[in-house]
Amino acid sequence: MNETTDKLFSQIPSVEGMRNQLAYRTRGDKYIWGIVVLLSLVSILVVYSATGSLAYKMYKGNTNVYLFKQVSFTMIGILLIYFLHRINYTLFSRVATVLFMLSVPLLIYTLFFGARINEGSRWIKLPIINMTVQTSDLAKLALFMYISRMLSRKQEVIKDFKKGFLPVVMPVLIICALIMPANLSNALLTGATSLLLMFIGRVSIKHILLTIGVALIPVAFIVSVAVITYDGKQKEETKKTTVAEKAKSFGRFGTWVKRVQDFIYAEKDEVPYQVQQAKIAIANGGVLVGLGPGNSQQRNFLPQAYNDFIYSIIIEEYGLMGGAFMIFIYLVFLFRCIRIFRRCPYAFGAFLALGLSFTLVIQAVANMAVNVNLVPVTGVTLPLVSMGGSSYLFTCCAIGIILSVARNVEQMEGKVEEPVTDHLAPAGETEKPALA
Template sequence: MPSVEGAGGRLLTRTRGDKYIWGIVVMLAITSLLVVYSATGSLAYKMYKGNTEVYLFRQLSFIVLGLAVVYFLHRVNYTIYSRVSLILYLISVPLLLYTLLFGVEVNDASRWIKVPVINLTIQTSDFAKLALFMYISRQLSRKQKDIKDFKKGFLPIIIPVCITCALIMPANLSNALLTGATSLLLMFIGRVNFKHILLVIAVAMIPILIIVSVAVTTYDADKTDNTKASESSLTSVGRFGTWVSRVQDFIYAGDTEIPYQVQQQNIAIANGGILFGRGPGNSLQRNYLPQAYNDSIYPIIIEEYGLFGGVVIIFLYLVFLFRCIRIFRRCPYAFGAFLALALSFTLVIQAIANMAVGVNLIPVTGVTLPLVSMGGSSFLFTCASIGIVLSVARNLEQMEGKATESEQQESTVNA
């Protein structure tokens, strides 16, 4: 009977790709387990009659499944993703449409569809983003000769981006903006004409300026509950009222009562002190902070692990981005290079947005902290993205190994 140690050794020998990225994934997964267990302890106690380990084992199962997804996808040759990218993108569009029309509604937004057999809700925008970045990476790699041309190079890339962002926007404006920003950044690196990119930015700024203008013009400092007033007067236009109220909360936070979520985030950060925080499991604000285990997990990290813990998390994401940029620069094939860069950009930009909300630098967005927030479909799609990045790194490692081997053989023959 083969030993567990032997099986583990074989697994390690079959694990390839960037070791730093593997290390970052493991470190963030361990952090997630600790922080989610702490943030959900009181909730689990109330919901499950004293059983505080329910969410711990749930998160552990998602981490194990997520690591399995990373391992499986990193073993797949990344060129396959180029072949299936169009099919995945064409699947994502009707999925987004179905979600808008018939999706599960949570917090006045249809972002999820429910899978009947496994009873799991899936946020289709996560799948759509993954499919979109595969597809535009393929388009950028195939159209480098015509990339400066508006019809031949620009339109085939920007049209899928606009369709996906337009379908995500009604339910999740912040997610649509982050997806669009990542796509434009990738197009800039892919040598798309800068004038065309500026044109897209100018058009995208129109709805943002409309929201800010309405927020400023409809704000009334004398109203004791301005948020509810603005939402109730604009609820007939989808989530427009929610967007306006979040902008008002952010701009006028000092003029009226600070929004409850921002208050609790600030208290959590203040409780953390300067360096090492209150210690693991000692958060006080987890009992009061909305979505402490999900959207607002970064303030809980700072409360329990202090400034040191908050900086370490930022450092890990920046190292992840640096290693992916290194893969981009070393990869000899354009598709793999663009794919690694696109998926790293979307994860790091999402992480920065979540942390910026946590310290009240930008309005509330509702995006999770990748690999740290409590598990779900978002966690699994994040793992899928990292597995694909590691697939590019693994193939690059194999090519460089073969090149080194042939050089050694050639030098031996010459000797």
């Protein structure tokens, strides 16, 4: 009897053994893994709070519908991260061209035949699972894989305009041009992130400035139209307002003009409703602990409280300290990714980790800036926190790829025991890229 009992107990893994097994299974940067778990928990809490009233109205008193949905997306997202972090990151170099070539026709199809939601044609509907997918998220992921590959292979001629700069910048211009008609803010953020990665990849400063100058032309045109057509009275019968209204016939141009006008002249005219409600939510939060988890008042009035304006709900429930803590978390994430960039001996992996981290952190900063009314209203979500959807899953894919690079760096540094052949670099990668 004692021998049987001893055998049974001997088969039960110890706490130390389980911890070692978990550490072995979830390799890569442990801080990034911790950030993923922390933001996932925050997301579940805040999304449940922000959607309680909406779920009550939509599903006849069942307030748990969106909670179950968010938990499901969180579990799927973590599984995606785990699966991708187990893949050798050099595989992404091999599939980068295919994904980029696939994303271009998808963006074109979305532009003309995509599902229109909130005045924008940004989604395509998958037939069987009846889920909408924002194709720009796939395009951004493919773009950063592709330009990381190009930057790593063009280092010897990167200062040359034709041989080095054009092969890197043309994919960026194509993707941004296809995203812009439906989502200008997303296109600008993608372009800015790409230029930042080019700067670190030692692209000539004058070439980057030339690209910025070209990109500022449509932005300057939108701002000029917004200023010229603005009428402080905002009456429909006035001539200037009529000009602004006519601009709406050109896709989302009128929407862009109106948002710029709302931002510039917010003090002189009525503040947009969603911005006003976001300000009230932030004011309710106070400095320290806020109203407490689940006690948001503005969730009943703030549009997209669970998505674009979820940061306002975080501040309302957890105070300015909670909002500052969120900023700190994203900065730690960026710092750890920069550390991966510095440690990775191969150019492609270094650029890939840095490019994907830049796009996530810049998106987070843009979302927070919109919530506190520092920039005009845009349609960007808070990565890993806003309610789950295709954007959430692609964010998880990006983090999984970053952890794949970190895992391979650990293998090359001898911190984990795995076959050396698992981390062979793609052809052409022999040196670590120098910082610009």
